[in-house]
Amino acid sequence: MSGALLSIEGLTIPLPEGADRPHAIEDVSFDIGRGEIVCIVGESGSGKSMSASAVMGLLPEGLTPSAGRVVFGGRDLLGLPAAERRRLRGGKAAMIFQEPMTALNPVMTVGDQIAEALVAHGMRDRAAIRRRVIELLTRVDLPDPEKIVKSHPFRLSGGQRQRVMIAIALANEPDLLIADEPTTALDVTTQAQILELIREIQARTGMGVMFITHDFGVVAEIAHRVVVMCAGRVVEQGTADEVLNRPRHPYTIKLIGAVPRLEAAAPPIPADAPVVLDVAGLEKVYRGERSLFSRGSGREVHAADDVTLTLRRGEVLGIVGESGSGKSTVGRCLVRLIEPDGGRVMLDGTDMMAQGARGLKQARGRMQVVFQDPFASLNPRRKVGDIICEAPLAHGRPAAEVRRRMFELLKLVGLPEAAADRWPHEFSGGQRQRIGIARALALDPKVLIADEAVSALDVSVQAQVLALLDDLRTRLDLAILFITHDLRVAARICHRVAVMRRGRIVEEGPTARVFETPSHDYTRALLAAIPGRHWTAPAAPGQGDIAGAALAQGG
Structure with a gap:
């Protein structure tokens, strides 16, 4: 132009x-x-x-x-x-990066980091710098700028940290x-x-x-x-x-x-399908630690507050909500990666809360997790084949059988047998997520917990992984607890959705009903916030x- x-x-x-x-x-x-x-x-x-x-x-x-x-x-x-x-x-010219926690200096206050950008481009008057910092924090709609200016990045939410990055980028009016x-x-x-x-x-x-x-x-x-x-x-x-x-x-x-x-793509599972996961009254409370300078025990945060849900064989139940709503806490409590403070978790007839170390190890084999970042969750010092074989070998299964099953799983998730002798860093993000899925399936689980498993992937790779999960669900009769903040993805794969806010499920039901006629104000607010919600992608x-x-x- x-x-x-x-x-x-x-x-x-x-x-x-x-x-x-x-x-x-x-x-x-x-x-x-x-x-x-x-x-x-x-x-x-x-x-x-x-x-x-x-x-x-x-x-x-x-x-x-x-x-x-x-x-x-x-x-x-x-x-x-x-x-x-x-x-x-x-x-x-200024730049905002994807991950503000990585881009911001963890040992400097927010105010000092914005001031650094001003000083680097010639501003010297300390009073003028402070006024400009407060002005920028106000401009990006951060609450209580006088307090934020003294805060370190780890004390802010993800959205607040991104606003700080925008303030830094705007400091010199690019x-x-x-x-x-x-x-x-x-x-x-x-x-x-x-x-x-x-x-x-x-x-x-x-x-x-x-x-x-x-x-x-x-x-x-x-x-x-x-x-x-x-x-x-x-x-x-x-x-x-x-x-x-x-x-x-x-x-x-x-x-x-x-x-x-x-648009909801998956009709509800028949009501008479066997229940494989039954959760009632799940509780998890985080309590602020007592400080040398404070009285009392600190603020309590109810990350999971009376959470009750069921999951049937062959069903995908989505848990959706904002960051901090308790979605991932619930997933981790179910397999006791985080110890719940109360409630009942029945997995295919086994009381997860009553298991000691040995029983819990066996029970976890029936409920496996696929994490958001496959690169962080895969051991970079072990080859892919060894990563997939590790859990079955630890459960005492014969090595020859485990090795044979490992090659079957690679084929099942669309990877060649040669992948077994390669390292995680040699694969793309989508391929690493397939490896994570193969590892999770190695113990033949009844329930798969997918915790933001496709949120970091491109739309094309995301579509492939979602199709893979749906294919595995059908072939293996898997039940999937699908945790996501992306409502379009939930619509694509979930038969039912549970909407979480501040640790509580505020609405639950078939995906089509919840998304087309939501009953809770919070659900309506989530749907209204979807970027480009009035645009429908042409079919391909x-x-x-x-x-x-x-x-x-x-x-």
Whole structure:
């Protein structure tokens, strides 16, 4: 576009020899205008974040552009001296990262970290710095800025930490804001608040925004234009309406087709199906520790408050709610990774609360967990085959039988036998989640607890893992407790949903009934907060290998 704020022209960045493809990004071109939000979308590895890193001068060591220009403010950033690039960062161009807890310094107060951004760009008057810090915290709608300014990041919620990151990014009134997956780990209500905040600030200041995301609901909510990337190349770009509703490229069509719809897809399980998990009155209370400087025992938080639910054979029960609602606490209490303070948990006739160490070990074999982050939950020092075999061997099963079953499980989750001799870091996020599922199935459980098991995955990989879970449920007659903050995902896979708020189940029933005619105000608020809730993804043909299909057609 003429007079663009930022123009990326033919940018190419080679990868080192031996990489899975020649270039991190190749011949990438797009513009961002003043007052415009441009969403960059694509799967992991598509080159979205690499493009942003090139703009900010934050490319990993060893990667250098071989062709192209990055024009900002009339200058090619690639030719600027290092000192000028540093002055640019946090000044005229600023960036918000995906995980604020990693990006923020844990030993510095929030106020000091915002002040650091101001000092780095020339502000010296301490009184003026403090006023500006309070002004920024107020601007991003943080409660009690005078208190927040003295707080350390760990004392804030995820949404509050992301608001602090936005305050730091806005400190020097940038012309360009780059937001790299800033809402991926947030629940729907917090996500909606952050998106509204970014949109409001962008409209008021007229800055341009490069918004990197794999969430098409977010794209539908805030984008003026969309750039679709695949395997390091731009395959399609246009207005949000054009790309979302009339996509042209096969990759875009299949990517959008993988977005789960907010329509219940799974009818309820027959009421006479056997109950495999019966939970009544589950309680978990966290009590603040007594301090040398305080009286009393501290504040009590009821993470699980009289939680009662049943799960039938072959059924998927979703537990949905905001961060801090108690969803994951319930899942961990059921297998006693966290000890409950009260209640009854009956697993296929076994009282989980009455089990000693030996009995609990056996009972846990019948109720296994798939965690959110497969890389963190897989031992990086053990090969995949050993990871899958570990639990059955610990339960005394014959080694030959365990090894044979391990290869069966790899096939069952769609991985080759050769995967057994590889390390976790050699796999993609979706493949690692398949390994986590294979490990969970190794003890032939009756119940699978999937704790945010697809929340960090791209929509296409997410669709594949959801299809895998549904296939395994049917083939193995599994019952699945599916914990998620993504209501579209819950609609895709769950027969029933239980909505949690502040440790209590406030509404429960068949997914279609709860989502179409919610009875509780909180459920209605969650549904209203879904990004892009008024947009319905056009249907696409079978998913297959999305990136491979696109590249085969010239990507």
